[in-house]
Amino acid sequence: MAERILVLLPHPDDEAYGMSGTLALYVREGAQVTYGCLTLGEMGRNMGVPPFASRVTLPAIRKLELEEACRAIGIQDLRLPGFHDKTIEFEEPELLESVIAGLLDEVRPTLVFTFYPGYSVHPDHDATGAAVVRVIGRIPAEDRPKLLCVAFSKDHVVALGAPDVQYDVRETLPQKVASISAHRSQFPSPAKMSKADLVERFGTERFYTYKFHD
């Protein structure tokens, strides 16, 4: 049976490097993907090179870039709950959790993707992952969706061991490259890289299955 996938990340472009190839693989197999992107990344420092965005225009530009990235990956359903960039760790926990719980209730996912709390560098990443873990942890164990987490802090392998889930995304590299290139205010496009370099840098995506202790 095809998966129902819920992706919960704080910033437009958080999906691009870590999981766009995997999501494209699932979409190809018939998965239905909902992506809850909690903020519009409105406090980002990158404005394009040369700069074509401003503090005022950046949120609308990043929303368009995110919509283009979703089309590239094949994500059918994008939700933008409108939290403010950099504030996820300071948000009222009940409000954050109610938005996440609402998406879980509606989508009834078989598989959830987020950041591994504590090992994902940006406070918004850690706070998003922590909120997802809290909400899913309240679901009875037998009903919980599988939770796959991206980690990339310097100490994550020492602390967590090697990632237990790995996807070979060479076949969906065109979708991945298109999703990265969509975020043109944030990244230089990798489209001109050689095939070998693309496979080397972007050909594998790794995740940790989050283990709930109860």
Next chain:
Amino acid sequence: MLPIDPSVIQQRIDSMTGDPLYLHLEQTTGAYAAHFDSSKHPAASFISNIIIVYSHGGISGGGPYRVGLKMAQGWVYCEGLTHYEETESDRLILAGHDNTGKLVVALQLSPKPFGRER
């Protein structure tokens, strides 16, 4: 000033929730940043004695610390805080100092305007 104890600061933030407060928020690289290191881009900004009311606030991180204050129409945010003024009872005076002791950021809240003490 003393190194920040986050539990002390969280209590102070909680106790000022809902009150009209004068805000001083500042960040600076120092006016000599580019003089000493041409790769550095000198930048500074401050806003002083703006009245705010926040409904929810917190301190976070393992040091240097971050503070976020949620207002009806937006947020106050500050990263890089290291010290607080322990002698202040009505005001919250937070600062971030670099490893040479220089001020990099400041976040201050008070029921009375700053700079009008005399």
